[in-house]
Amino acid sequence: MTSVKFTKNNGVGVLTLNSPKKRNALKSEDMLLIRDILNREAKSDIYALIISGEGDVFCSGADFSELISIIGKNKKDHELQSNDMSKLCDSIQSFPLPTVCALNGSAYGGGVEIACACDFRISVSNIEILIPPAKIGIHYHPAGIRRFLNIFGSTVTKKLLLTAVKMSEEELKDIGFFDQIINDGENVIEKAHSFIKPCKGLSSESVSGMKLTINDIITDCVDTKNLDLRIEKALKSQYLERQLKLIKEKNP
Numbered sequence: 001m002t003s004v005k006f007t008k009n010n011g012v013g014v015l016t017l018n019s020p021k022k023r024n025a026l027k028s029e030d031m032l033l034i035r036d037i038l039n040r041e042a043k044s045d046i047y048a049l050i051i052s053g054e055g056d057v058f059c060s061g062a063d064f065s066e067l068i069s070i071i072g073k074n075k076k077d078h079e080l081q082s083n084d085m086s087k088l089c090d091s092i093q094s095f096p097l098p099t100v101c102a103l104n105g106s107a108y109g110g111g112v113e114i115a116c117a118c119d120f121r122i123s124v125s126n127i128e129i130l131i132p133p134a135k136i137g138i139h140y141h142p143a144g145i146r147r148f149l150n151i152f153g154s155t156v157t158k159k160l161l162l163t164a165v166k167m168s169e170e171e172l173k174d175i176g177f178f179d180q181i182i183n184d185g186e187n188v189i190e191k192a193h194s195f196i197k198p199c200k201g202l203s204s205e206s207v208s209g210m211k212l213t214i215n216d217i218i219t220d221c222v223d224t225k226n227l228d229l230r231i232e233k234a235l236k237s238q239y240l241e242r243q244l245k246l247i248k249e250k251n252p
Contacts, residue, residue: 003030006037011200012193013046020055025063026110031088038091047204048196049095051118052102052189058127061085061109085110086141092117093147093215096208098199102192103127112160116147119211120179122192127169134164150218151177203239205230 003026005016015037017024026034041049053059062085092099092114101115103123112129115121131148133140140161148157156175159165172178182191199207209230216222234240 003027004033004037006041008046009193011045011047012196013041013044013049014189015049015051017051017053017059020053020057022063023057023060023108024053024055024111025060026085026088027063027066028084030063031084035088035091038095042096046097048098048100048199050100050102050189050192050196051092051114052192053104055105057105057111058101058103058107059111059114060107061111061113083141085113086143089113089117089147090143094212096212097204098196098207098211100192100196102188104188106130108132110144113144113147116151120195121177122180122182122188122195123169123178124188125169125181125184127172128166129160129172130164130166131160132164134161146219203234203237203243205234205237205239209234 003017003019005014005018007014007016015034017026017030019025019030038049089110098120099118100120100122101118103115103121105124106127106129107115108130109132112131115129131140145157145161148160152160152175156167160167169181173181180191180195182188213222213227213230216226
């Protein structure tokens with residue numbers, strides 16, 4: 001059984017973590033495989049990506065059997081601030097198409113960061129999250145902390161990291177973590193498809209460019225050259241040409 005599955009359905013890619021007996025914990029090789037899939041699909045014909053998991057837990061983060069290699073122990077000083085989970089979530093966040101995390105269950109550690117790296121979050125009910133580095137004795141990587149700050153704000157991020165307490169669905173709902181919580185009996189993947197479907201008819205150049213620019217503004221690293229290229233790409237797109245033609249025909 002493969003630990004990661006990828007399928008396509010009606011123009012949407014669905015990446016599924018497929019180790020339910022291990023609560024979808026990710027080994028280094030799993031993270032590398034997902035990054036390879038993301039690199040490949042960034043140039044494919046899909047218009048959006050859904051990330052979900054099998055079983056009752058979305059993802060429990062990094063596989064503890066590989067903890068030393070994953071957290072960067074014994075690496076050089078300049079490598080300590082990044083690890084395999086950090087690189088994976090960077091790849092998810094910088095994926096040029098809209099992403100939806102379809103939370104099939106609770107998330108822990110790096111699983112929470114994966115959810116935060118996605119653009120949107122659709123969830124089943126009665127989930128919880130926990131980020132346990134302080135229980136283990138490690139310092140969470142700074143890119144992940146930035147992602148938490150972006151989604152949760154400073155007060156909740158401090159609570160999650162400095163007290164290592166669980167947060168319930170009600171608490172997460174209050175801070176706007178979810179874009180949608182499904183009803184009992186509904187399918188979270190199907191709901192994620194419905195949620196992201198409005199993107200299908202939009203300009204891919206516009207959506208992709210604005211997503212990447214939003215990320216740049218959030219991380220305070222706007223590159224004016226890249227920004228100009230994105231704006232120019234949208235302005236030169238066939239989509240814009242068609243829309244302007246339609247507007248002209250309706251308003252002669």
